Amino acid sequence: MSLLRMFAVTYWLHVKMLATSAFDGIFQVVWPLFFATTAFLVYRQSGNPHALVYAGLGSAMMGIWSVIATTASNLLQRERWFGTLELLVAAPTRFALVLVPITTAMASLGVYSMVATLLWARLLFGFSVPVVHPVLFGVAVVAAILSIALIGFLLSVVVVRYRTAWALGNLFEYPGWLICGFLVPLTLFPSWAGWIAYALPPTWGMRAIRSAASGGSPYVDIALCLALGLLYGLVGALLSESVLRSARRHATLSLT
Amino acid sequence: MSRSPVSDGVVEVADLRRSYRTRTGILKSEKKVVEAVRGVSFSIERGELFGLLGPNGAGKTTTIKMLITLLLPTAGTARVLGHDVVAAHREVRRHIGYVFGGDRGLYERLNALDNLRYFAELYAVPPREQKQRIGSLLELVGLTGREKERVEGFSRGMRQRLHIARGLLHDPEVLFLDEPTIGIDPVGARELRATIGALREQGKTILLTTHYMFEADELCDRIAVIRDGRIVAEGSPDVLKKRVTGGHVLEVETFGVPDSEVDAVRGLAGVRSVAVEDRGQAQLLLVQVEPGAEVTSGVLARLDGTRIGRVGSREPTLEDAYVELVSGQGPHG
Numbered sequence: 001m002s003l004l005r006m007f008a009v010t011y012w013l014h015v016k017m018l019a020t021s022a023f024d025g026i027f028q029v030v031w032p033l034f035f036a037t038t039a040f041l042v043y044r045q046s047g048n049p050h051a052l053v054y055a056g057l058g059s060a061m062m063g064i065w066s067v068i069a070t071t072a073s074n075l076l077q078r079e080r081w082f083g084t085l086e087l088l089v090a091a092p093t094r095f096a097l098v099l100v101p102i103t104t105a106m107a108s109l110g111v112y113s114m115v116a117t118l119l120w121a122r123l124l125f126g127f128s129v130p131v132v133h134p135v136l137f138g139v140a141v142v143a144a145i146l147s148i149a150l151i152g153f154l155l156s157v158v159v160v161r162y163r164t165a166w167a168l169g170n171l172f173e174y175p176g177w178l179i180c181g182f183l184v185p186l187t188l189f190p191s192w193a194g195w196i197a198y199a200l201p202p203t204w205g206m207r208a209i210r211s212a213a214s215g216g217s218p219y220v221d222i223a224l225c226l227a228l229g230l231l232y233g234l235v236g237a238l239l240s241e242s243v244l245r246s247a248r249r250h251a252t253l254s255l256t
Numbered sequence: 257m258s259r260s261p262v263s264d265g266v267v268e269v270a271d272l273r274r275s276y277r278t279r280t281g282i283l284k285s286e287k288k289v290v291e292a293v294r295g296v297s298f299s300i301e302r303g304e305l306f307g308l309l310g311p312n313g314a315g316k317t318t319t320i321k322m323l324i325t326l327l328l329p330t331a332g333t334a335r336v337l338g339h340d341v342v343a344a345h346r347e348v349r350r351h352i353g354y355v356f357g358g359d360r361g362l363y364e365r366l367n368a369l370d371n372l373r374y375f376a377e378l379y380a381v382p383p384r385e386q387k388q389r390i391g392s393l394l395e396l397v398g399l400t401g402r403e404k405e406r407v408e409g410f411s412r413g414m415r416q417r418l419h420i421a422r423g424l425l426h427d428p429e430v431l432f433l434d435e436p437t438i439g440i441d442p443v444g445a446r447e448l449r450a451t452i453g454a455l456r457e458q459g460k461t462i463l464l465t466t467h468y469m470f471e472a473d474e475l476c477d478r479i480a481v482i483r484d485g486r487i488v489a490e491g492s493p494d495v496l497k498k499r500v501t502g503g504h505v506l507e508v509e510t511f512g513v514p515d516s517e518v519d520a521v522r523g524l525a526g527v528r529s530v531a532v533e534d535r536g537q538a539q540l541l542l543v544q545v546e547p548g549a550e551v552t553s554g555v556l557a558r559l560d561g562t563r564i565g566r567v568g569s570r571e572p573t574l575e576d577a578y579v580e581l582v583s584g585q586g587p588h589g
Contacts, residue, residue: 006377013366013374020365020406083360086326087422091378092349098378248328251276 006093007101014105032063032113036120039183049127056121056129057213058182061206063113064145065176072103072152073169076159085160086253089244096240099156107149114141132215136222140212143222144205147229151201154236161243163252181206201228265299266430266461267306267323272296272332274318292318294485295332300463300478305456307476308465311582315485316465317356320434323463324354336430353423353431357438361419364408368399368418371407372425379426393421397451413444420451431455433464437471449475469578481581489581496581497574503528505572506543506552509565513539520558526551531579538565544572544580 019025036059043055076099079085088098122128131137155172159165178184179193180202186194197203201224208221247253274293280286293315300306308316321327323334325345333340339347363371372390381389394400397417407415416436423431433452437445452475456462466472472479473493480490489496513532521541522530526549531542541559545551556564 002380002383005383006380009377010374013363013370016370017363017365081360082363083356083358084363087354087361087375088378090324090326090349090354091375092346092380093378245328248326251327253326 003097006097010098011101011105014102015108018105018109028067028109028112029116031066032060032116033120035059035062035066036117037124040121040125044125052121052125052127053129053213054210055183056117056127057209058206060114060117061144061180061182061202061209062177063117064110064148065180065182065202066173067109067113068103068106068145068148068152069155069176070169070173071109072106072149073155073159073166075102075106076156077163077166080159080163080254083254089160089247089253094240095160095244096153096157096237099153099236099240103149103153103156106152107145110145110148111141129213131213133212133218136218137209137212140205140208140218140222140225143225143229144202144209147201147205147225147232150229150233150236154232154239157236157240157243160240161247161250161252176200176202179203199228201225201232204228266302266304266337267298267300267463268333268335269299269319269323270297270333272319272322272334273330274315274322274327275330292485293322293329296482296485296487297332298480298487298490300461302461303456303459304477305452305462305464305475307472307479308463308482309467309469309472309479309578310465310482311467314482314582316467316482317434318485319482320354320432320463320465324352324432325349350426351429353426353428355419355423355431355433355436357416357419357435357440359412359415359439362407362415362422365406367404367406368394368410369403371418372403372421375422376425381426389425389427390421393424396424396454397421398447411444413440413448416440416444416448417451420448424455428460430461430463433462435465435467437466437468445471469575473574481578483582493574496577503545503547503549503572504569505576506541506545506555507566507568507570508541508543508555508559509535509567510539510541510559511537511563511565513541513559513562517559517562521555524551524554524558525549527555529580542576542579544576 036056039055039059040052043051076085079088089095091098118129155168158168179197180200181197186197186203204221204225208218208225211218211221272293273295276290276292278288278290280288296315296319298306308319310316318327322329323336323341325341325348328342335341336348337351341348363374366374369390372393373386376386376390394403397420399414399417399421402414407418410418420436436452437448440448449471452462452464464475476493478490478492479496480487481496482488518530518532518541521527521543526546528544528546533540533542543551543555552567
């Protein structure tokens with residue numbers, strides 16, 4: 001119960017922090033719309049309405065991936081810069097439990113990304129993304145966001161040890177868009193790239209979202225997305241203690 | 257297991273060492289080992305306010321960070337309330353509070369109340385106690401009525417007081433204060449010292465690091481002076497003062513004194529140590545003189561090539577003891 005309370009309060013305070021920065025706020029609002037506009041303008045040229053739906057859902061996932069995967073790794077660097085990273089580590093609560101509400105707060109922005117993209121498609125480009133199974137669609141979106149948040153959590157753990165590891169998030173941003181099949185079908189890639197894609201939860205999340213929207217059965221994709229996400233989270237949790245010990249040995253918790 | 261069966265002191269440190277590895281250069285990379293703490297030992301009794309005094313880079317913060325489990329020692333042992341800081345770090349964290357000086361360490365975009373609520377959760381302060389505890393701590397540090405304001409608008413003194421409230425949220429038995437008054441104006445620093453004094457009255461065991469001699473003198477029951485990672489003196493402020501009682505301090509105002517002349521003064525018979533303080537365009541030479549020795553004419557003769565201003569003599573103070581200890585020139589250093 002106290003753990004749940006800790007999670008809820010710290011989650012809310014981190015959401016509050018994200019919401020109180022005007023610059024960050026505008027950035028997070030505009031980012032998914034920028035992706036959506038670019039994708040719609042490109043795919044509109046094909047004249048195929050299915051392509052626009054494909055682009056709409058894919059660009060929404062691009063927004064989710066970018067917001068969470070890249071910002072999560074920057075977030076811990078920000079804690080280091082604030083001087084609060086040491087305080088979080090010095091608290092008796094397990095560090096992994098301290099990190100989860102932070103990355104989940106970031107994940108909340110992912111929900112906005114999906115909703116904003118779908119509204120943008122309707123308001124600016126005049127087309128609706130048909131969703132045949134709205135409940136399953138919602139479940140698939142939540143599963144995708146959670147699994148990406150757990151990748152963000154794993155990245156955050158690495159940032160604790162390596163001061164410049166925040167750049168990893170930026171490094172993974174564009175390859176993630178491509179390899180997870182957000183905008184381009186995986187069949188266009190060589191077979192070895194497919195294996196990498198299948199090891200990444202967003203690939204399955206994307207498939208589940210598309211499947212739920214088009215009336216297919218997304219159950220297996222949702223299950224695989226969640227299972228892989230949990231696996232990344234588990235690796236992060238297991239790594240966190242040894243990474244922290246290494247950070248304490250190499251004195252990388254502070255800036256100086 | 258990790259709890260010591262016999263533990264007299266609340267904090268016990270034995271031959272603690274810590275080194276850092278750094279690299280220099282890019283193409284011809286060279287590894288360098290910096291010994292920040294070189295075998296520090298001390299013990300702090302329950303309810304005692306113990307000061308770790310030393311100049312910047314002496315090893316104060318490194319020592320404190322090992323004690324609060326943020327750094328692993330390279331060698332030696334340290335126990336807090338009988339718990340080993342390496343083997344039982346989580347147990348140590350439950351019972352200690354940590355406050356450091358400076359602007360950082362707070363969430364700027366949150367208000368003071370939210371900052372405290374956040375850390376109250378991380379320190380598992382029971383929800384029923386949180387409101388009352390936060391309220392009384394805000395009162396203790398004089399921030400009642402300002403708790404709904406964002407920290408980004410706080411002055412440095414207010415931030416520092418909020419730091420102290422944060423460090424006390426879980427009512428820790430032992431408090432580590434790392435240069436808490438650094439960068440605060442004199443009035444704010446005085447208020448903060450009063451708060452630290454009040455904590456000592458409440459029976460908290462406190463380790464305070466500072467490089468202000470008067471602060472250590474005013475607050476501490478015992479002081480350890482640390483220089484280059486080693487403790488060079490330890491005792492009550494009175495004991496340390498006695499190290500320089502007897503003799504006197506000759507103060508000579510100079511303008512552009514070269515190092516060679518300072519060294520020449522240092523070599524005079526009867527001179528215990530010499531320190532140079534920059535005073536704008538002038539330099540003040542503080543010459544510690546042995547009891548019974550008369551060195552004024554000898555000192556002025558050694559400064560023959562330098563323009564001399566005011567010359568005076570006075571009784572030694574505790575600060576002189578500190579300067580002598582940290583400059584490592586005296587017979588005790």
